[in-house]
Amino acid sequence: MRIGMTITINNKQVEVVAQEVLQQIVFDQMGENPKGIAVAVNGQVIPKDFWIETKVKENDELLIIKATQGG
Known part of the structure; x- marks a missing residue:
């Protein structure tokens, strides 16, 4: 049985496993091929190479930012 927890992503509460x-x-x-994405957990930027080993805990706050092109 999978038990959920509540985290915050970009100031919105979300239920996750x-x-x-x-x-x-x-x-x-963001989809399975996220390019130009930066992620911070509780105010600390997590390099993409560490996403696979970083466990998210109850009440963590995530900020997910996608770079856009333009000018």
């Missing part, structure tokens, strides 16, 4: 890794949460939010 307990002990989900950051990479899966980003994929769920």
Whole structure:
């Protein structure tokens, strides 16, 4: 049985699977090929290479930013 937890993503509360890794949460939010994405957990930027090993905990606050082109 999978048990959920509440986290905040970009100032919105979201239910996710307990002990989900950051990479899966980003994929769920942004698609499986996220390019130009920066992610911070509780104010600390997490390099993309560490998304797969970073576990998200109850009440963590995520900020997901997508770079856009233009000028």
